[in-house]
Amino acid sequence: MSAFRAILARDLRLALRQALDSLLVVAFFVIAVVLFPLGVGPEANVLSRMSSGVIWVAALLSVLLSMDRLFQADYEDGSLDLLALSPAALETVVIAKVLAHWLVTGLPLIIAAPVLAVLLNMPADGFGLLVLALLLGTPALNLIGALGAALVLGARRGGVLLALLILPLSVPVLIFGVGAVEAAISGYAARVPMLLLGAILAGSLALCPWGAAAALRQALE
Amino acid sequence: MNDKTDKGRFDCRGLACVRGGRRVFDRLNMTLKAGGALVLRGPNGSGKSSLLRLMAGLLHPAEGQIAWDSAPVADDPEAHRARLCYVGHLDAQKPALTLRENLAFWAEIQGGGDVGRALDAFALTALADQPARFLSAGQRRRANLARLALAPRALWLLDEPATALDQETRLRLNALIADLRRTGGMVVVSTHEDLDLREAHTLNMADYAPRPGEAAA
Numbered sequence: 001m002s003a004f005r006a007i008l009a010r011d012l013r014l015a016l017r018q019a020l021d022s023l024l025v026v027a028f029f030v031i032a033v034v035l036f037p038l039g040v041g042p043e044a045n046v047l048s049r050m051s052s053g054v055i056w057v058a059a060l061l062s063v064l065l066s067m068d069r070l071f072q073a074d075y076e077d078g079s080l081d082l083l084a085l086s087p088a089a090l091e092t093v094v095i096a097k098v099l100a101h102w103l104v105t106g107l108p109l110i111i112a113a114p115v116l117a118v119l120l121n122m123p124a125d126g127f128g129l130l131v132l133a134l135l136l137g138t139p140a141l142n143l144i145g146a147l148g149a150a151l152v153l154g155a156r157r158g159g160v161l162l163a164l165l166i167l168p169l170s171v172p173v174l175i176f177g178v179g180a181v182e183a184a185i186s187g188y189a190a191r192v193p194m195l196l197l198g199a200i201l202a203g204s205l206a207l208c209p210w211g212a213a214a215a216l217r218q219a220l221e
Numbered sequence: 222m223n224d225k226t227d228k229g230r231f232d233c234r235g236l237a238c239v240r241g242g243r244r245v246f247d248r249l250n251m252t253l254k255a256g257g258a259l260v261l262r263g264p265n266g267s268g269k270s271s272l273l274r275l276m277a278g279l280l281h282p283a284e285g286q287i288a289w290d291s292a293p294v295a296d297d298p299e300a301h302r303a304r305l306c307y308v309g310h311l312d313a314q315k316p317a318l319t320l321r322e323n324l325a326f327w328a329e330i331q332g333g334g335d336v337g338r339a340l341d342a343f344a345l346t347a348l349a350d351q352p353a354r355f356l357s358a359g360q361r362r363r364a365n366l367a368r369l370a371l372a373p374r375a376l377w378l379l380d381e382p383a384t385a386l387d388q389e390t391r392l393r394l395n396a397l398i399a400d401l402r403r404t405g406g407m408v409v410v411s412t413h414e415d416l417d418l419r420e421a422h423t424l425n426m427a428d429y430a431p432r433p434g435e436a437a438a
Contacts, residue, residue, distance in 0.1 A: 006329035010318070017317040078311025081279060082368075085302050086330045220279055 003088030004096045011100030022066075022104040029062040029109050033116045044121045051120035052130065052181035055113055056174050059134060060141060064166060066105045067145035068152070068159045070097060071216065075153055084220055090213035098139075098146045098209070106138040122185070129184040129194075136197040137177045143201075143208040144169050150215035172200055229255050229290060229304075229375050231276075231407055236285035238271045245271055246429040247284065251422075253409070256402045258418045261411040263426025269411035270310065272426070273378045276409060277307040306374040308382055312365040316354030320345055320364050323353055327368050334371030342370035343393060359385040366390075369397060377401060377408040383416055391416065 015022055036054050040046055074080040083093050113134055114127050122130070148166035152158040179193035230252065237247035245268035253259055261269040274280040276287060278298050287294050294301040314323050321336060328334035340346045343363040353361060362385045369377060377398070383391055395417050398408050410416060 002332065003330050006326055010315070010322075010326050013322070014315060014317055073315075076311075077315070078309050078313040079315070081307070081309055081311070082313050082327065083330065084279060085277060085305070085307055087299065087303060087332055088330065221281070 003086060004092050007083075007088075007093055007096035008100050011097055012103065015100065015104040021069075022108065025062050025066040025105045026108045026112055028065055029058050030112055030116065032058040032061060034119065037120065048121040048123065051117060051122035052126060052178050052185070054120060055116055055122075055130065056137075056177045056181075058116075059109055059113070059138060060167075060170055060174055062109060063106070063138060063141040063145055064163055064170075066101070067142070067149045067166070068162050070101060070146055070149040071153050071219075072149075072158075075219065080216065081220060084217065090216055091209045094146055094150070094209040094212045094216070095205075098142050101146075102139050102142045106142060110134045110138065122181075125187070126181045126185040129190050130181050133177045133180040133190075133194065133197060136194065136201050137173045140173050140197070140201040140204045141170055143204040144173075147208045147212045147215070150212035150219065153216065153219040173197065176200070229405070229407065231257075231376060232286075232288040232291070233276070234286050234288070236272075236275065236287065237283045238268055238275060238280070239283040240268075240271060244283075244431040246426060247431050249285070249424075249429040251424055253407045253422075255405040255407065257407050258398070258402060258421035259407075259409045260416075260418060260421045260423045261409065261426060262423055267426035267430065269426055270380050273307070273309075273380050273409060273411060276376075277305060277378050278302060279307075304375040305378060306369055306376070307378045307380075308365055308369065309380050312361040314353040314356075314361050314364055317352060319350050319352055320356070321349040323364060324367055324371070328371050331372065336371070339367040339370040342397060343367045343390060357385075359387060359390070362386060363390055366394060373404070373406075375406050377406065379408065379410045379412075381411055383412055 033054055036050070037047055040050070071080065074083065084090060110131055113130055117127055117130055144166050145162070148162045151165060152161045155161055176193040176196045180190040180197065183190040183193060233249055233251045236249040238245045245266075249272070251259060261272060263269055271280060275282055278294060278301055281295075289301060289304070313327075314320075318326070321340065324339060325336050328336050328339075337346075340349050343366055345360070345363055345367060348356065348360060353364065356364070366382060382394060386394065398416070398418065401408060408418075410418065
């Protein structure tokens with residue numbers, strides 16, 4: 001556990017010293033969403049209709065954009081070798097790194113989401129569930145992204161390959177995330193899509209660190 | 222010093238290494254006893270770094286076996302990792318963190334160690350609060366080598382440790398290696414430059430190059 005704490009603390013400290021890196025992710029998220037009213041036109045009904053989908057797709061792309069560096073720096077400077085030789089399991093290393101990454105990129109994104117929802121004229125009924133659904137969905141996206149980032153480690157054009165790998169795997173998160181917000185807006189119970197989002201998070205928490213650790217071991221060979 | 226550095230016997234038997242489909246070396250045998258030192262020599266690409274990574278357990282041998290006290294290390298990789306300290310080509314220093322923070326991180330990861338003493342061992346105390354990005358290659362190298370002094374380990378695997386080091390630091394490293402061997406530890410060093418290791422065995426990697434005609438793995 002001390003290794004988990006050490007990696008979490010180190011990655012958070014690194015993120016604070018290089019705060020621009022995490023701000024860029026949020027900035028990308030905001031700009032991507034703001035582009036839609038410009039492209040589709042300022043019609044309130046149209047924007048309102050597509051608001052939840054736009055925010056979720058932009059969140060998905062922002063996560064994707066931020067993931068490819070997750071293990072890259074540690075791989076390039078030799079830290080990953082030493083982490084693999086440490087008493088801590090690589091699975092623990094993966095979970096600690098994903099948690100730190102989510103805290104510095106996922107949380108700011110969730111805080112920005114309601115503001116963007118106002119911009120897109122989303123009905124106020126959806127705000128609460130948008131935040132809750134993102135709280136369940138973005139960690140799952142980060143975990144899936146970590147698996148992809150570990151698989152493409154050391155590959156040329158890793159970023160594009162990463163997108164091809166993890167976008168299809170992210171579709172369920174997108175569907176149930178949008179489903180939960182839409183249900184709340186139309187006055188239905190959002191229980192089922194929220195439960196499914198929770199199940200996806202639990203499943204990815206169990207599977208992704210394990211797969212990512214195996215991929216990291218392969219990358220170090 | 223605890224007693225885990227007091228004994229041990231480190232063996233490689235019939236080791237073969239394949240990298241990217243190419244056989245780098247094969248039929249490599251070596252034995253190190255407590256207090257022993259082994260110097261790996263050979264031209265570029267002869268497999269010195271690969272052999273060290275095999276010994277550390279970062280790579281898996283294509284053939285053969287690595288054993289500690291006659292027990293294959295593949296059977297208990299955790300115990301093997303706990304007894305070794307590996308210093309590779311890359312310095313594993315985060316540019317945004319200070320030397321002390323970098324070293325304290327590695328100490329916490331391996332479950333403890335005396336950061337102050339380790340900094341002192343490589344004369345880094347004065348630089349300890351500098352971010353690693355402002356340091357020279359030699360200073361970063363020293364910071365990486367300082368991990369050796371964090372906690373006692375039975376086996377040091379050093380990949381060209383003297384690169385970029387000044388004469389004074391080489392002497393310090395020599396002294397640390399001598400201390401380790403006096404307490405029964407072992408060291409494997411790949412080097413082009415001369416570290417003054419007394420009574421060290423030399424392993425010439427060229428002796429284990431695959432013979433022509435068997436080169437296809």
